[in-house]
Amino acid sequence: MTGNIVQRRGLRLYSMAGVMLAATLLTAVCGGEEETTRGPAAVAAPTEAQPPDSGQPKRGGTLRVAVVRDHSTFDPPIVVAVPDIVFTRQSYDNLILRDPDDLSLAPMLAESWEQNGDLTQFTFRLRPGVKFRHGKEFTAEDVVYTFNRLLDPDVGSPIAATLDFVKNVAALDERTVVFDLDSPNAYLPDLVTLYHARIIPSDIHPERLVTEEFGTGPFFLKEHVEDERIVMTRNAEYWWEGYPYLDGVIFFYIPDPETRTGALTTGVVDVIHDLVPSSVPALDADPETRVSEAASAAYLSLAMDMRVPPFDNILVRKALQAATDREAILQVAQFGKGEIAYDHPIPSNDPLFWEGSRDAASRYDIERAEALLEEAGYPDGIDLTLYTSTSVATMVEMAVVFKEKAAPAGIRVKIQREPEENYWTDVWMVKPFTTAWWGGRAPEEALSVAYKSDAEWNESRYENPRVDELIIKARSQADRADRRESYWEIQRTLIDEVPRIIPVFGPVFRGLRLNVRDCEANQKSKLLLYKCWLDD
DSSP: OOOHHHHHHHHHHHHHOHHHHHHHHHHHHHTOOOOSSOOOOOOOOOOSOOOOOOOSOOOOOEEEEEESSOOSOOOGGGOOSHHHHHHHHHHOOOSEEEOTTTOOEEESSEEEEEEOTTSSEEEEEEOSSOBOTTSOBOOHHHHHHHHHHHHOTTTOOTTTTTTTTEEEEEEEETTEEEEEESSOOTTHHHHTTSGGGOOOOTTSOGGGGTTOOOOOSSEEEEEEETTTEEEEEEOTTOSSTTOOOOSEEEEEEOOOHHHHHHHHHTTSOSEESSOOGGGHHHHHHOTTEEEEEEOOOOEEEEEEOTTSTTTTOHHHHHHHHHTOOHHHHHHHHSTTOSEEOOSSSOOTTSTTOOTTHHHHSOOOOHHHHHHHHHHHTOTTOEEEEEEEOTTSTTHHHHHHHHHHHHGGGTEEEEEEEOOGGGIIIIITTTSSEEEEEEOOOOHHHHHHHHHSTTOTTOTTOOOOHHHHHHHHHHHTOOSHHHHHHHHHHHHHHHHHHOSEEOOEEOOEEEEEETTEESOOOOTTOOOOGGGOEEOO
């Protein structure tokens, strides 16, 4: 998602001198101030280089974090790019926090919540004494404003369709908000943890939210130098007592993975948030760095626009499915890390996973792919352009493996690498055949956001009334066996109709200097800097 200009600048800044850059950035900061079933549990996989046991957290210091690119918007309901998700997490809060390690729900701006007997109404009691950065006191009107705006079709939030069961949001008093639903749904507390649902103040014009931040979070935006850095400073009046430990955070844009790795090993930065698998060996070998790893439901996808030939032909989609060598993608693109996926977003260790997926999803079979193409009307093979980008780790590598392994079936793939800065706005969901990386989500959210006919992020433009019906039906099924049957049918359907090819689930990697504490990778890939600290 970062362009050539950004890349050149990242390389130029790094090559100047690490010490000089670090001094510049430090000067910038010092100048001012659930679903009942769960996805895979985060599993830390520490490397040989381990931090010493340093006891209690220490206060102070500035953490320098390398990210791939600059921000696109600070406006929570419409964020798409990973850096935007990371930045808004530091400056805004949700009603509820989804713990990224054990997936439990914890109070944030909502102190407590309860539901009625038939799951059609949820009541949230709000935390008192919380203020937005511009001084406004946080009240129920801000929650009502946040969710009404999020659900407004004119705003175009990607999760509006996921929350379309919310009929009304109303304030009973300054500290009480009621959500009325048009049908029973047990998932509302899970869904208010999403990054699009960060609470925004009701008294700020939406146009200002794009370039400014007005949150209640642990850090405030101090400076934004376009294509270079974002500087944040500690919120000294943060409502969560004791947090944050850091005085400030600097997000430094370094588009090139090798340059990010070099910046970490030389001490120019302290953290690499989006660490590509190819960088893991170098950081493992360096005595001053370590790699934190967590299992994840994040996945790579090959998205086909089903409205556009030849992807409107199910035989073509099945041929591409048969020509996908999942094991090769796992080994080459992800260095063997993660696990095989079966063209739906539910991993094998989720209780809702359909075991039949392993046999139903087509194995790598060149002869079958050739036969399907011939049946589809392409006896001499087919020419396709696959659009990809280095904006997220391993997308390009997946595209290259797919191209090489599909070629024997007569599937001739031209890989079109696009600039990072416009990939998610001008290429993904615009071009007919694209790569994508999706963060791990619970099954209900993962299916709603990508397969529901009216979902904003339905990247394949998939429309199946039965799948829509099952997604909605599962929301109200209190019995786990009934809910499992609904999800199993969805998985069978997605494998059979192939709206997307999902070949692998990938772990989350984070690169760290040895003095960085409580900043480990987690399965949700959340960068929770309020609890990170430096042991100097």
